[in-house]
Amino acid sequence: xxxxxxxxxxxxxxxxxxxxxxxxxxxxxxxxxxxxxxxxxxxxxxxxxxxxxxxxxxxxxxxxxxxxxxxxxxxxxxxxxxxxxxxxxxxxxxxxxxxxxxxxxxxxxxxxxxxxxxxxxxxxxxxxxxxxxxxxxxxxxxxxxxxxxxxxxxxxxxxxxxxxxxxxxxxxxxxxxxxxxxxxxxxxxxxxxxxxxxxxxxxxxxxxxxxxxxxxxxxxxxxxxxxxxxxxxxxxxxxxxxxxxxxxxxxxxxxxxxxxxxxxxxxxxxxxxxxxxxxxxxxxxxxxxxxxxxxxxxxxxxxxxxxxxxxxxxxxxxxxxxxxxxxxxxxxxxxxxxxxxxxxxxxxxxxxxxxxxxxxxxxxxxxxxxxxxxxxxxxxxxxxxxxxx
Numbered sequence: 001x002x003x004x005x006x007x008x009x010x011x012x013x014x015x016x017x018x019x020x021x022x023x024x025x026x027x028x029x030x031x032x033x034x035x036x037x038x039x040x041x042x043x044x045x046x047x048x049x050x051x052x053x054x055x056x057x058x059x060x061x062x063x064x065x066x067x068x069x070x071x072x073x074x075x076x077x078x079x080x081x082x083x084x085x086x087x088x089x090x091x092x093x094x095x096x097x098x099x100x101x102x103x104x105x106x107x108x109x110x111x112x113x114x115x116x117x118x119x120x121x122x123x124x125x126x127x128x129x130x131x132x133x134x135x136x137x138x139x140x141x142x143x144x145x146x147x148x149x150x151x152x153x154x155x156x157x158x159x160x161x162x163x164x165x166x167x168x169x170x171x172x173x174x175x176x177x178x179x180x181x182x183x184x185x186x187x188x189x190x191x192x193x194x195x196x197x198x199x200x201x202x203x204x205x206x207x208x209x210x211x212x213x214x215x216x217x218x219x220x221x222x223x224x225x226x227x228x229x230x231x232x233x234x235x236x237x238x239x240x241x242x243x244x245x246x247x248x249x250x251x252x253x254x255x256x257x258x259x260x261x262x263x264x265x266x267x268x269x270x271x272x273x274x275x276x277x278x279x280x281x282x283x284x285x286x287x288x289x290x291x292x293x294x295x296x297x298x299x300x301x302x303x304x305x306x307x308x309x310x311x312x313x314x315x316x317x318x319x320x321x322x323x324x325x326x327x328x329x330x331x332x333x334x335x336x337x338x339x340x341x342x343x344x345x346x347x348x349x350x351x352x353x354x355x356x357x358x359x360x361x362x363x364x365x366x367x368x369x370x371x372x373x374x375x376x377x378x379x380x381x382x383x384x385x386x387x388x389x
Contacts, residue, residue: 002236003047003089003234003235003236004046004047004048004234004236004238005046005047005048006046007046008044008045008046008065008066008067009042009043009065009066010042010043010044010045010049010050010063010064010065010066011040011041011042011063011066011157012026012040012041012043012060012063013039013060013061013062013064014039014040014059014061014182015180015183015367016038016039016367017038017366017367018059018182018183018186019036019037019038019039019041021059021186021189021190022040022059022060023036023041024189025057025058025189026041026043026053029052029053029056031043031045031049031053032044040061047065047160047231048241050063050065051160051231052245054160054161054229054231055221055222055223055245055246055248055249056222056223056245056249057222058168058181058182058185058186058215058216058222059166059182059185059186059189060161060165060166060182061165061182062146062159062161062164062165063159063161063165064146064157064158064159064160064161065158065160066156066157067156067157067158068085068155068156069153069155070154070155070156071152071153071154072105072152072154073107073152074107074108075113075117076117078114078117078118078121078149078154079117079120079121080121081121082118082121082122082156083120083122083124083125084125085121085122085125086125087122087125087126087129088125088126088129088130089235090143090158090234090235091122091126091134091143091234092233092235093130094134095134095135095142095143095233096134096135096136096137096141096142096143096233097119097122097134097135097136097142097144097145097233098136098138098139098140098141098143098144099115099118099119099136099144099145099146099147100115100140100144100145100147100159101114101115101146101148101149102146102147102148102149103149103150104150105149105150105151105152108149115147118145118147118156119136122134122136122145123136140230142230143158143230143233143234144158144159144161144230145157145158145159146158146159158230158234159230160229160230160231161229161230161231162228162229163228165182165222166181166182167180167181167182168181168212168215168222168225169225169226170211170225170277170281170282171206171208171211171280171281172276172280173273173276174206175205175206175270175273176205177312178205178206179209179310179346179368180368181208181212183366183368184208184209185212187308187344187346187366187375188209188216188308190364190366190375191306191308191342191375191377192342192377193305193306195216195217195259196217196259197259197305197306198260198261198299198303198304198305199217199259199260199261199262199308200261200262200298200299200300200305200306200307200308200341201213201261201262201263201264201308201309202263202264202265202294202295202307202309203264203265203294203310203311204265204270204271204274204289205265205270205274206270207273207274207275207277207278207287207289208277209263209308209310210262210274210278211274211278211281211283211287213259214261214278214281214283214286214287215283217258217259217261217286218254218255218258218283218286219253219254220249220281220282220283221249221252223245224249224282225280225281258286259286259305260300261286261287261288262287262290262297262298263287263288263289263290264290264291264292264294264297265291266291266292266293267291268291271289271291274289275287294309294329294330295329295337299337299338299341301340303340304338304341305341305342306341306342306344307334307338307341307343307344307380308344308345308346309330309343309344309345309346310345310346310347311323311326311327311347312326313347313348313352313371314349320352323352324352325355327352327353327355328356328357331355331356331357332357334356334378334380335358335380338380339380339381339382340380340381340382342378342379342380343358343378344375344376344377345375345376345378346366346373346374346376347373347374347376348368348372348373348374353374353376358380359378360376360377361377361378362377363375363377364376364377
């Protein structure tokens with residue numbers, strides 16, 4: 001039996017509140033979602049399907065292939081179940097594997113202990129079958145086995161991704177408090193941008209939003225910047241299947257029509273770093289980078305487009321009094337200079353957002369790190385009347 005071609009349950013995980021856009025892009029690839037939950041989606045498919053998902057998805061964190069569910073009251077139960085699993089059909093001889101877990105069980109106060117019992121079970125099984133204990137460790141440089149264990153319900157997975165897909169691999173210089181690439185993609189998906197209109201990103205920082213917009217507009221996928229996945233370290237891995245999906249990443253790029261993408265920041269260093277990141281992503285030719293105050297950013301018309309700002313919101317950067325003035329200036333800028341646009345503010349501080357002085361037409365929930373955030377949408381009619389949120 002070839003593990004790569006046998007259908008099973010697949011779980012794609014993502015960061016909190018990104019699920020709607022993960023589901024949207026997964027379905028666009030032709031997959032049927034069987035269930036969605038707060039941090040991911042379920043579907044049916046093969047590990048060969050997992051290869052495609054790893055290469056193509058922007059909003060995902062991990063692509064997990066289920067090996068089965070079982071009941072476990074404690075770590076010894078986990079060991080007893082997994083030591084009887086046919087790991088010799090999954091892990092190649094001479095290979096290396098690591099274990100990750102998500103554990104909520106009253107008998108476990110340190111998830112590392114659960115990981116150890118999984119490792120012991122796999123290693124003991126393979127030693128009995130092959131006469132040698134396999135190499136294991138914490139580095140995600142080989143095959144990865146993932147344990148999900150909540151109360152007495154457990155499920156064991158092959159993590160086909162390894163290192164998180166949420167970091168897209170092109171950003172060499174992150175800057176201060178950067179937005180995670182997967183989050184940036186989801187935020188852009190949540191807007192009304194049609195990928196042809198102008199996309200204007202003042203306060204661009206390390207350039208993540210502008211770069212992700214350029215990648216989305218040209219159908220550049222994160223797999224372009226990565227050539228190592230955990231599925232490559234499984235028994236019966238066929239490199240040719242991966243090569244076919246890898247080749248498709250180049251073939252599906254669409255260089256036209258190109259929208260105007262403008263990214264500005266008052267910091268010369270930030271623009272220098274953003275430009276370097278855009279070069280690494282292959283989209284520097286699509287983005288007009290400029291050093292200026294956000295209020296001096298060019299706002300193209302004919303047609304109008306999307307304005308997106310991710311200002312500091314006082315949790316990690318910035319002084320609150322200064323930020324109140326900044327948010328007020330953002331409102332004035334949108335009112336006076338951005339008529340016809342949809343304006344978007346991503347913030348984790350709704351009190352500061354009130355200083356914008358315009359009424360949001362939508363408030364879309366997101367989460368970054370441990371901060372409850374909102375993407376606020378403003379429909380900026382010419383001559384918009386100023387009202388408090």
